[in-house]
Each structure stands twice: as structure tokens, then as C-alpha cells.
Amino acid sequence: MGTLFVGGALSVTLVALAYPAMLGVNTTSSDGSRIIAQTQWGPLTEADRDFVVKVRAAGLWEYPVGQMGLKKGQSKGVITASKHLVDGHAALDATCRKISTMLNITIPNVASPQQVGFVNTLAADRGKQFDTDFANILRVTHGSIFNTIAKIRSTTKNTMVRALADQANDTVLDHITVMEQTGLVNFDQVLFQQTTPPKLPAKDLTPPPPAAGQPEVVLTPPADSTTQPPVLPGESSASASPSPTVR
Template identity: 60%
Template sequence: MLFSRKFAGTLFLGGGIAFTLGSLLYPSMLGVQKVSSAPERIIGHPATGPLTEADRDFVVEVRAAGLWEYPVGQMAMQKSTTKAVKTAGEHLIAGHASLDAACRGVAGELDIALPNQPSPQQQGFVTQLNAESGKQFDTDMATILRATQGQILSKTASVRTTTKNSLIRALADRTNDILMEHITLVEKTGLVDFDRALSQPTGLPAQDTTPPPPVAGQPQAVLPSPDDGTLSPGSTGAASAEAGRTS
């Protein structure tokens, strides 16, 4: 979905804001089903508490979720055939814009490198839904989101109960609240195929479920908030990042 002309750069191609990522803390393996092989290993000692691989992977996973669910929310608002799906899409945009800002803030404080693109699997979801229309789009959107959000919710609970870092706890609390809102709205569409949603494949190759690391010197993509006047109603295409915007 296209934004106003003040935006430049497609999100999946890197987007664009003023500051770049210099962090080296990026998971070698990350996915909805598979995270790093040593989740309890401490990789940093910031003032907010020890930082583990699981903590780092959680921040990256939440960021990656927003990078594909945000444009899907835009699709829903533009081409869905039902008010319930449009409402879910509206909340996906607002929720992930807020959550992405929180992720970028936490990552900056903890020196965690964030992806500018979702995983190949997640990009596949966007491609599939972008090609669909009508009832097929509505049903597949609801079912795919219910499956992936349920998996992230489980990961959020695990991180919240084990982390010793106060920033990660706060991000987990915020993620839990937004995820529960999104899951509830998706279920209220009445279109979730629970047999499909609860039987998603596991053990996918890491290269399919791992968001690509940021390119050195690449500007950090931003998910614009619908409250800042930067979205144009009824637009189409992938999410974009605002040129010159800082986090």
C-alpha cells in the first residue's frame, strides 16, 4: 500500500531513515519455530540486567512480525469484503507501528541489530495474500495471522517469565497486550480455520524462518504510525519507510 509522496523506498527493499545500524548482536538462527541453540547464554551485561540470546531473539522476532503484518493490515483495509477484517487490519497497522517504535528503542539501548525485512517465510505470506482477493483473502489472512500470532504469544510468555532484563520484560508486556488484542479481533472475524491455524508445519529450514540481517550502512526502516498523518487512505502496495525520519 502506497503512502504519500514524502515516503521513499519500499520496506522490503530496505526503506529509509537517517540513522544506520552498527550493532553486531544478530541471531544466527531465528524463526517462529526455531530460535538460537543456546537461549540461556548471556551475551551482554547492560545496566537493565543480563541479556541472553533468547532476549535478543525475541526483540528481532517482534520486529520481523511487524514487518509483514503491517502491510497485510494495509491490504485488509483496502480490499477486504468485511468490516471485521478491515477493523483487524486497522489494528494491525496501529499496533505494529507502536510496537515497532518500542522495539527500535529497546534495540538501541541494548545494541541489538534489527532486520529491515521479514523472513522468507513471512515474505511468502505477504506475496500470497497480495495475490488473493474477496473471501479467499479474508479467510487466509485470518487463518495465517491466528497461526503466527499464537506462536509468538507463546514465545512472549516464555521470555517474560525467564528474562532478567527490565527492558525485555517491559517489551514482552507490551507485546502481550497488543498480540491479545490482534488475536481477539482476528477471531471475531469468524473466518479463522482453526484446523489449519493450529496445525502449522514445524522444523522449517532456518534459512526460511530467519529474517536477513541488516546490510551494513543501510538505513533503518520505520513503520509509520497512522496517527502522524503519513498514511494515505485507500493506498496500495508494500509498506514504506519515511525518508529522513529518525527513530
């Protein structure tokens, strides 16, 4: 396998939440439980904020990789997994963008340098090498964030973050499953990389904040999408319809 680098503004007591200084394997501070805002949906901690940004950043590279897999995949399993990536992350990102507005969290428009490196590796692959790297890179990254989701879900006191964690849990478990069903996952290597991640500098793990006035990137659901964003607490079914592709 190739080398793995592996709204609601008024309801928040702070005018704006500082963009996370560090994401990825590390945390933004020594105490992720520090409350940074009181909202009508419950207190928001540093860990909660970082989780929302991580979900957004994951979609920003996995969604285009799914589109890439639909074109470059050599096996039926990789094609199927690619469809799941595009479908799942479009729905997950719709929820993430909505929640970030409600909680006044700044989210990125570009993935982290590490994640862009994953995309570049797969873009350079050809033939069966693409399928192998695709399955293993994505199994490592999904396996790594799976534990983060569980921790956030079990500790957050914020209703909206909890709803995002529920959806992320279902999506990531589905993606782990379809990667394994390709038959290409090297479990010894994957588990080693999950438990001994490379020690990268903060700049490689942090997606850049969006430029002032930059339109928000929207991950458009496929025409044959089978996944819809869930109805959030306090929402009606009508208000939970997918966001437009341009705004």
C-alpha cells in the same frame, strides 16, 4: 485456505551483538539462557536478543499486511482487524527500535523469507479468499508467538526486554482476538498448524541483517492512531514520544 508456510551502546559490555543465526520456530542455540551481554538493565541472553528481533520481524510483514487489508478486505471484521495490525505494530515497533538501540542489538529491515511468503500469498488473493487467508494466517502466527512472549516474560532478567514483552503480550492478544472476531478462523486447522509447524531451513526463518548504511525502516503510526508506545522504565513521558518517520 492457501498453502501456509505455515543510545545505550556504552552500557553493553560487548561492542556489538552478533546477528541471530536462526529465528522462527527454532532457537539460535541449544541454550537460549546463555548471557551474551551485561547491561545496566540486567543481563541479556540469546533468547532475549532473538525475541527483540522476532518482534521487529513480525511488524515488518504484519504492518504492510494490515495496510493491504484496509484496501482489499471484503468484510467489516477484516477491515477492523487490519486497523488493529497497523496501529498495534507501529507502536510495538517504536518500542522495539528504541530498545534495540539501548541494548545494541542489530535488527532487520526486511522480514524473513517465510514471512515474505505470507505477504505474497495474501497479495495474490482476491475477494473472499483474501479475507479467509488473512484471518487464518495471522491467527496461526500470532498464536505461535504468544507462547514465546510468555516464556520470555517469565524468564528474562532484563528490564527492557520485560517491558517489550509486556507490550507484545497486549498487542498479540488483541490481534488474536480481532482475527477470531472475523468469524473466519478455522480453529481445527489453525491449532494443528500451531502445534505441527513445517520444518523449514534456517534461511527461510531468518530475516536478513540490514545492509551497511541502510536507513532504518520505520513503521509510521496512522493519523488516527489510538495506541502509543509505553513509557519505558527510567523514562519520562516526554522522552517516550513516538520516533520521527525518517532518521
